[in-house]
Amino acid sequence: MKDSLTIVLSGEAGQGLQTIEEFLVEALSKEYYVFTSKEVMSRVRGGNNTVEIRVSNAPIYALRYTIDYLFLLNKNSFYRLPKRLTKDTVVFGEENFVTSEDKEKYNLNLETFELTKLAKEAGNRLFANTILFGYIAGMLKLSRHIGHELIEKRFEHRGEKMVLANQEAYDMGFELGTNYHMPKTIEKPESVPSYKIIDGNTALGIGALAGGVNYIASYPMSPGTTVLMYLANKGEEFGVLAEQAEDEIAALNMVIGAWYAGARGLATTSGGGFALMTEAVSLAGITENPAVVHVAQRPGPATGLPTRTEQGDLNLVVYAGHGEFPRIVLAPGKLEDGIHLAQRAFWLADKYQVPVFILSDQFWLESMGQMEPFEVDDRYLESFVVKTEKDYKRYDWTNTISPRGIPGYGEGFVKADSDEHDESGQITEDFDVRVKMHEKRLAKRELLLEDYQQAELVGPANYKQLVVGWGSTYGVLKEYIETTDQKDVAYLYVKQPFPLPLSMKSYFDQAENVVVVESNATGQFTNILKLELDVKVDHRILKYNGEPFNIEEINERVSEVLR
Amino acid sequence: MSKFDFEHEIDIAWCPGCGNFPLRKSIIMALNELNLDPTQVVFSSGIGQAAKMPQYIDASYFNGLHGRGLSVAQAIQSVNPKLVVIAEGGDGDMYGEGGNHFIHNVRRNPNLAHIVHNNMIYGLTKGQGSPTSPKGLETTVQITGVYNEPLNPMALALSLGATFVGRAFTGDIERTKDMIKKAIEHKGYAIVDIFHPCVTFNKVNTFQWYKNHSFWLDETHDPQDYRKAMDLALDTERLALGVLYQKEDSIPFDEAHPVYREDKTPIIHRKRDIAKVNELLK
Numbered sequence: 001m002k003d004s005l006t007i008v009l010s011g012e013a014g015q016g017l018q019t020i021e022e023f024l025v026e027a028l029s030k031e032y033y034v035f036t037s038k039e040v041m042s043r044v045r046g047g048n049n050t051v052e053i054r055v056s057n058a059p060i061y062a063l064r065y066t067i068d069y070l071f072l073l074n075k076n077s078f079y080r081l082p083k084r085l086t087k088d089t090v091v092f093g094e095e096n097f098v099t100s101e102d103k104e105k106y107n108l109n110l111e112t113f114e115l116t117k118l119a120k121e122a123g124n125r126l127f128a129n130t131i132l133f134g135y136i137a138g139m140l141k142l143s144r145h146i147g148h149e150l151i152e153k154r155f156e157h158r159g160e161k162m163v164l165a166n167q168e169a170y171d172m173g174f175e176l177g178t179n180y181h182m183p184k185t186i187e188k189p190e191s192v193p194s195y196k197i198i199d200g201n202t203a204l205g206i207g208a209l210a211g212g213v214n215y216i217a218s219y220p221m222s223p224g225t226t227v228l229m230y231l232a233n234k235g236e237e238f239g240v241l242a243e244q245a246e247d248e249i250a251a252l253n254m255v256i257g258a259w260y261a262g263a264r265g266l267a268t269t270s271g272g273g274f275a276l277m278t279e280a281v282s283l284a285g286i287t288e289n290p291a292v293v294h295v296a297q298r299p300g301p302a303t304g305l306p307t308r309t310e311q312g313d314l315n316l317v318v319y320a321g322h323g324e325f326p327r328i329v330l331a332p333g334k335l336e337d338g339i340h341l342a343q344r345a346f347w348l349a350d351k352y353q354v355p356v357f358i359l360s361d362q363f364w365l366e367s368m369g370q371m372e373p374f375e376v377d378d379r380y381l382e383s384f385v386v387k388t389e390k391d392y393k394r395y396d397w398t399n400t401i402s403p404r405g406i407p408g409y410g411e412g413f414v415k416a417d418s419d420e421h422d423e424s425g426q427i428t429e430d431f432d433v434r435v436k437m438h439e440k441r442l443a444k445r446e447l448l449l450e451d452y453q454q455a456e457l458v459g460p461a462n463y464k465q466l467v468v469g470w471g472s473t474y475g476v477l478k479e480y481i482e483t484t485d486q487k488d489v490a491y492l493y494v495k496q497p498f499p500l501p502l503s504m505k506s507y508f509d510q511a512e513n514v515v516v517v518e519s520n521a522t523g524q525f526t527n528i529l530k531l532e533l534d535v536k537v538d539h540r541i542l543k544y545n546g547e548p549f550n551i552e553e554i555n556e557r558v559s560e561v562l563r
Numbered sequence: 564m565s566k567f568d569f570e571h572e573i574d575i576a577w578c579p580g581c582g583n584f585p586l587r588k589s590i591i592m593a594l595n596e597l598n599l600d601p602t603q604v605v606f607s608s609g610i611g612q613a614a615k616m617p618q619y620i621d622a623s624y625f626n627g628l629h630g631r632g633l634s635v636a637q638a639i640q641s642v643n644p645k646l647v648v649i650a651e652g653g654d655g656d657m658y659g660e661g662g663n664h665f666i667h668n669v670r671r672n673p674n675l676a677h678i679v680h681n682n683m684i685y686g687l688t689k690g691q692g693s694p695t696s697p698k699g700l701e702t703t704v705q706i707t708g709v710y711n712e713p714l715n716p717m718a719l720a721l722s723l724g725a726t727f728v729g730r731a732f733t734g735d736i737e738r739t740k741d742m743i744k745k746a747i748e749h750k751g752y753a754i755v756d757i758f759h760p761c762v763t764f765n766k767v768n769t770f771q772w773y774k775n776h777s778f779w780l781d782e783t784h785d786p787q788d789y790r791k792a793m794d795l796a797l798d799t800e801r802l803a804l805g806v807l808y809q810k811e812d813s814i815p816f817d818e819a820h821p822v823y824r825e826d827k828t829p830i831i832h833r834k835r836d837i838a839k840v841n842e843l844l845k
Contacts, residue, residue: 209840214833214835215638236825238835238839239830239835249634249664250664257607257634258638261643263642375841407603407646408646413623415617417626418627
């Protein structure tokens with residue numbers, strides 16, 4: 001039976017929570033199934049941030065709300081968490097981290113854990129994180145050497161002394177952890193496949209590289225910036241020109257210029273930054289210039305909750321830009337799809353000469369999970385650029401897709417225009433040309449549906465009730481289907497929320513009860529289902545407080561509306 | 564027929580007597596005298612009467628959005644540094660709507676020529692004040708006269724460390740052509756602010772006004788003298804024409820960027836090694 005433990009580390013920004021998370025997820029992944037996620041406040045130092053590490057004897061992909069073991073790392077790290085505790089939760093912390101009033105009020109099972117003192121004994125305050133890593137590893141009965149190897153890998157470049165000192169600190173924690181008697185335990189699985197540990201950000205970065213990205217221009221905005229940093233770091237090695245733009249307006253215009261000249265460009269941003277890009281989205285539309293934009297969602301409007309999560313910008317990307325033109329929206333929910341869909345985005349943009357959006361969110365980007373290892377191939381590197389001839393016409397309307405030349409390659413000139421234009425790309429106000437050119441652009445919508453990224457059905461094929469989600473709700477809904485007693489329910493994981501092919505309707509025809517789950521307040525995808533497919537949705541499960549869906553609430557809220 | 568011109572007659576959307584006509588001549592002459600291959604030249608422009616220039620020159624172009632011509636040009640040049648890239652537009656386009664891109668591309672120093680038609684007025688939107696309109700100019704919006712301080716593009720570019728700062732007047736086709744040639748040949752960002760009259764909407768800054776208020780620098784001016792250049796730029800009574808400033812050892816954006824540090828191949832010509840990507844998946 002699937003069983004899991006939730007361990008939460010609660011501290012402040014700048015305390016190195018991310019380092020412990022990385023260590024633990026790598027180490028635990030060798031002998032358990034593991035999934036981690038984090039929630040942080042919008043500040044550089046201080047505040048209260050938590051990391052949740054979920055450990056299981058079977059595959060897991062979702063956040064659990066209830067905490068089994070809580071590690072407090074400072075005085076300020078308890079006040080936000082009481083609602084996540086049960087009567088069995090064990091709270092670890094130093095003597096004064098919880099007030100005596102709180103102890104009484106919540107009837108806490110306190111376990112004194114003098115981390116600062118232990119670190120001093122080990123020789124340096126900075127060893128605290130390593131001791132904690134060792135403690136949790138010991139408590140969960142991990143093979144001791146796993147930690148040693150990870151520490152060596154991480155501190156190698158800082159010399160042998162540093163490696164040994166950290167290994168000693170780890171051992172110190174490990175001993176204490178081994179001796180701790182856990183009130184709630186899980187069986188270690190017999191064996192765990194060799195997984196790749198990855199988060200959404202890295203998946204997108206790798207996918208973009210495999211899709212041929214060689215240009216990125218972006219303006220920093222959480223949570224979209226990590227992809228920029230990832231590709232900037234890989235720039236020299238892979239030949240990616242990364243440039244920090246002065247604003248998002250410049251960023252997308254630069255990306256469009258790069259594509260025009262033959263590069264594969266990407267802009268990464270969040271909702272507010274994307275709002276500034278919408279004029280350029282429209283430019284890509286009329287110039288039939290490819291463009292790829294990663295929109296990392298966080299709750300709006302305006303600045304909203306900068307470090308939290310939401311799926312509130314689907315409408316924004318579907319309708320972004322003045323005028324009418326086709327586009328593609330992809331939304332990864334599975335880590336593998338972060339790679340596949342990013343690869344595919346560049347290929348689709350090149351093939352159909354349209355803007356392609358990768359719509360992710362803070363929760364998905366920053367959660368780490370286990371991914372079955374696989375290799376990418378070069379199919380998405382296929383280029384659709386042609387060598388031009390002397391009389392080349394950029395907007396030749398013989399076919400819906402005009403062959404795309406680039407300047408400097410061939411005898412012809414490549415004339416791209418944001419004004420309405422004739423076949424050669426010259427400005428025109430001829431109404432007949434306008435109609436023909438406009439219809440040519442819009443006709444791409446039907447064509448690009450031939451490459452629709454099919455949705456995935458999780459659960460029984462003969463379902464009677466259907467739960468639908470798009471993008472990041474994948475983990476929690478898949479876990480729900482795998483654990484529910486309800487046998488007539490399946491989950492449809494939509495990877496391309498827009499545009500939708502009519503053939504997709506058959507999924508809904510079979511269902512007597514359709515439930516859409518999404519992290520926004522107005523049911524944006526539900527409305528798209530109605531508009532695109534005329535599908536009737538029976539129930540919407542919405543969430544918009546800035547937190548991702550957790551498994552307990554999905555169990556509860558989905559059960560309420562199932563028959 | 565010269566290169567960069569059309570064999571057939573073209574319909575040009577400018578007013579008769581517009582300063583854009585002689586400027587078009589200067590640009591085509593400059594491109595021919597530099598003996599450039601038209602397939603290797605790309606114009607990037609925004610929107611406005613000035614930004615229509617690429618439509619009337621036979622070469623590749625990206626006629627994009629108002630204010631964004633420089634951003635597109637900078638990207639084109641950086642992904643394929645072998646191309647000759649020219650960004651072109653008017654004073655409203657480049658100094659108003661595109662002001663932020665102007666500032667930050669001076670800092671980037673991309674290897675391109677930036678031609679700004681400066682007639683101190685909006686034309687296509689019918690006679691509103693522009694960022695360079697002089698105080699007191701009566702316009703269709705500033706009906707009692709412009710009250711904001713005009714932007715000084717030469718002084719602004721110099722203060723930001725521009726590596727080539729020049730100004731011309733379309734009243735002299737020959738010298739304007741020479742300025743454009745120098746700007747194209749300059750290694751790095753080269754701005755040429757070009758005075759020309761708007762015969763329809765600016766009744767103050769006319770052909771005669773520019774003629775009376777400007778003078779061409781002679782060989783006694785040392786373009787490497789930054790302080791002198793700044794003095795000239797700040798003098799708004801007698802407007803100096805010519806190369807005000809040129810930095811000798813300018814390092815353009817593409818040469819400074821890490822992606823070109825070792826490998827000089829334009830990034831668009833590099834092949835992605837999928838085996839190397841798979842290393843990241845291990």
